[in-house]
Amino acid sequence: MTKEPSQRFREIVRVTRFCANLCGSDVFDPNYRINIRTVLVLGVILFSFSCCGYCIHYSITVKGDWTLVIQALCMGGGTLVQGFSHMMGFMFRPAELRVLLEETHTLYEHHEKIDSDYRLYLNRGVDLLTRLMKICAFFNTILAVGMSLVTVIYNAIYETRVLIVGIYLDAIDPETERGFLITMILQSCFIAVGGFGLYAGDMGTLTTITQIMTFKGLFCCKLRDLNEILLDEPDNKTKSLEALRDIIQFHQQYLSFIERNRSVSFWTIFVKFLTNFFGLVCTVFCILLGVWPAGYIYMAYCFTMMYVYCGVGTMIDIANDGFIEACYNGVLWYELSALERKMLHTMMIIAQNTKGLSVGPFVPLSVNTGLQMTKMIYSMTMMLFNFVSQ
Numbered sequence: 001m002t003k004e005p006s007q008r009f010r011e012i013v014r015v016t017r018f019c020a021n022l023c024g025s026d027v028f029d030p031n032y033r034i035n036i037r038t039v040l041v042l043g044v045i046l047f048s049f050s051c052c053g054y055c056i057h058y059s060i061t062v063k064g065d066w067t068l069v070i071q072a073l074c075m076g077g078g079t080l081v082q083g084f085s086h087m088m089g090f091m092f093r094p095a096e097l098r099v100l101l102e103e104t105h106t107l108y109e110h111h112e113k114i115d116s117d118y119r120l121y122l123n124r125g126v127d128l129l130t131r132l133m134k135i136c137a138f139f140n141t142i143l144a145v146g147m148s149l150v151t152v153i154y155n156a157i158y159e160t161r162v163l164i165v166g167i168y169l170d171a172i173d174p175e176t177e178r179g180f181l182i183t184m185i186l187q188s189c190f191i192a193v194g195g196f197g198l199y200a201g202d203m204g205t206l207t208t209i210t211q212i213m214t215f216k217g218l219f220c221c222k223l224r225d226l227n228e229i230l231l232d233e234p235d236n237k238t239k240s241l242e243a244l245r246d247i248i249q250f251h252q253q254y255l256s257f258i259e260r261n262r263s264v265s266f267w268t269i270f271v272k273f274l275t276n277f278f279g280l281v282c283t284v285f286c287i288l289l290g291v292w293p294a295g296y297i298y299m300a301y302c303f304t305m306m307y308v309y310c311g312v313g314t315m316i317d318i319a320n321d322g323f324i325e326a327c328y329n330g331v332l333w334y335e336l337s338a339l340e341r342k343m344l345h346t347m348m349i350i351a352q353n354t355k356g357l358s359v360g361p362f363v364p365l366s367v368n369t370g371l372q373m374t375k376m377i378y379s380m381t382m383m384l385f386n387f388v389s390q
Contacts, residue, residue: 005122006108012129013101016207019200025087027094028101028204034091041197045084048190052076055167067291068166070282075165078279078302079194085271086201089264096264100208103257107211111218121217128315129210135308136202143301144195147294148188154293163187164294202305205268209261209312209357215254216319216326222247223330230335237337244340248347251323255354258316262357269309273359276302277373284381289388306370313365316356323351 003011013028020026024037052072059068090097111118151164161180164187172186173179226243233239283299286292327348333341357365 005112005119005126006105008123008126009108009129010105012126012133013207015133016200016203019196020090020204023087023197023200025090025200025204027090027097030098032094038091041087044190044193045080045087048080048194049076051167051169052080054170058168059166065166067286067289070286071166071292071295074279074282074286074298075167078275078282079198082272082275083194083197083201085268085275086198086205089268090201090204093264096260097204097208100257100260100264103253104208104211107214107218111221114221117221117224118218121214121221124217125211125214128213129207132206132210132308132312133203135304136199136206139301139304140195140199140202142297143198144192146297147191148184150297151184151294162293164191166292201268202308205265206312209265209316212254212258212261212316213319215250215257216322219247219250219254219323220326220330222250223326227330227332227335230332234335240336241340244336244343248343251347251351254323255350258354258356262355265357269357269365270360272309273306273373276306277377280306280377281380281384284377285384288381288385303374306373307367310365310367310370313357313369314367317364317366320351320354320356323354324348327351 017026017028020028022037024035024039024041026032052075055072056069059065059072108122112122147164151162154160155162161174163174163180163183167187168174169183169186172182174183222243226240226247229236229240229243280299280302283292283295283302287295287299327344331344333344336344359365359369363369
């Protein structure tokens with residue numbers, strides 16, 4: 001039996017909420033309260049920060065190895081800050097996130113009952129979220145397992161003792177065989193927990209954002225319904241005016257939905273890109289120096305997640321342009337009354353000024369922004385590498 005789009009969407013949300021609940025941050029639950037899992041996760045994050053700080057101190061004062069400092073800054077200033085920002089973003093704005101999710105449920109349940117064209121676009125929205133869910137799951141699994149596996153293989157081939165990441169734990173001496181083994185196991189556990197937490201945060205952020213594109217398809221269906229009324233009942237101006245008002249209200253709902261998503265995800269996206277940029281510069285620099293075998297996995301993860309968000313931002317911009325194009329080309333203008341044309345023209349003016357998501361106050365979230373960041377990462381890395389080589 002074929003499932004309705006709303007059923008499929010709810011199943012994905014259940015998976016997202018399950019992951020978020022394990023991290024103690026299922027803010028989609030109306031009865032959510034800070035619990036023991038929340039405290040444990042925050043404790044793990046704070047403990048990891050302290051390990052990074054200890055590593056920086058130990059590397060400078062004892063080992064004199066500044067490459068370990070870069071690795072510690074990469075993980076602390078990159079992954080840990082990113083995970084912390086996801087968690088705080090959820091915990092400080094739970095009501096708004098719940099409203100967005102409930103509005104999305106209503107959107108699906110209302111429009112799937114109309115006809116197959118509406119269900120087609122709703123299913124596309126679910127398919128997009130499913131694909132992103134699988135991509136995020138795959139690369140977070142690669143992050144959690146790959147970094148440990150690559151390091152173990154590297155040590156076996158070259159008969160060395162290289163840690164997954166150059167971070168030491170206080171009171172455990174990695175120079176001894178037992179201390180090295182304990183450090184490796186603990187680092188593997190922390191990376192696995194971190195990868196799972198980042199996955200839960202990404203899915204919680206993307207669940208409602210990805211549904212922005214669904215509005216455009218439903219909008220086209222509503223314009224089709226208006227055209228059918230204009231052709232089949234040209235003298236029934238009351239019915240056509242009612243359909244046009246429904247379209248305008250739907251567009252206002254879209255504007256409200258995208259603005260609230262912008263507000264809720266603003267700091268999360270900004271911190272994610274800032275930490276990814278910082279982490280990639282440090283990682284690529286360490287790779288060029290040949291001091292971090294597992295850095296290749298971390299680099300692949302950061303680049304992939306950066307372009308996932310950039311791709312979503314570009315799709316939202318395309319959806320915004322699609323509203324304008326649909327108004328121009330998808331309506332039988334010559335069948336509309338003067339009042340109806342004026343109403344539609346006003347909506348088009350508003351549609352032309354719709355903003356998408358952004359990285360910070362001014363930089364749009366798009367693939368072009370991702371490419372510009374990639375160029376900056378390359379330029380800064382080569383500048384550092386040339387400085388060290390001289």
